[in-house]
Amino acid sequence: MKTASVSLTIGRFSCRDCGHKFDTPCMCADGEAASLWYGEFLFYARDGSTVYWNSLNDAIYAAYKKMKDVILAKRPDFPKYGVGVSLSILIDPPKDGSNYWASPYCPACRGHNVDYQARLEESVTLEIPCATFSHWTSLTESQQQAVIVEALEKAKQAQPTK
Numbered sequence: 307m308k309t310a311s312v313s314l315t316i317g318r319f320s321c322r323d324c325g326h327k328f329d330t331p332c333m334c335a336d337g338e339a340a341s342l343w344y345g346e347f348l349f350y351a352r353d354g355s356t357v358y359w360n361s362l363n364d365a366i367y368a369a370y371k372k373m374k375d376v377i378l379a380k381r382p383d384f385p386k387y388g389v390g391v392s393l394s395i396l397i398d399p400p401k402d403g404s405n406y407w408a409s410p411y412c413p414a415c416r417g418h419n420v421d422y423q424a425r426l427e428e429s430v431t432l433e434i435p436c437a438t439f440s441h442w443t444s445l446t447e448s449q450q451q452a453v454i455v456e457a458l459e460k461a462k463q464a465q466p467t468k
């Protein structure tokens with residue numbers, strides 16, 4: 307399995323469902339430091355495992371972005387900013403049957419309604435498995451478009467009504 311050496315900080319999170327507070331490696335930063343991981347993503351599975359994806363200069367990401375822009379140009383009703391589409395739709399799902407999320411699962415109740423609270427002082431460098439895209443790349447272009455449209459429909463429905 308291909309891995310990458312990734313520098314992360316330790317963030318403190320709090321669970322909205324059970325109140326549990328926990329610390330976990332993350333790409334969380336405030337202000338200027340937020341650009342530290344520009345184009346890089348860390349996704350969490352329910353079992354606590356993570357995958358890493360650097361989308362910069364990535365052909366899969368470039369093709370996805372282009373496709374999404376074409377769809378958004380045709381569908382002004384879809385949200386362009388704010389509620390986005392999770393890039394986890396492109397990534398092979400975790401083996402534990404959960405979904406990858408950009409924020410960690412709560413280790414106590416395994417829910418994913420968690421809030422980032424603070425960046426702790428420590429930082430860590432971890433070897434993290436790189437995300438794989440074998441399912442996504444096995445789809446035809448029109449199947450990929452259908453997946454993106456479906457995700458945008460969901461994002462639209464999740465948007466708060468003004």
Ligand SMILES: [Zn+2]
Nearest residue numbers: 321324412415
């Ligand atoms: Zn919890």
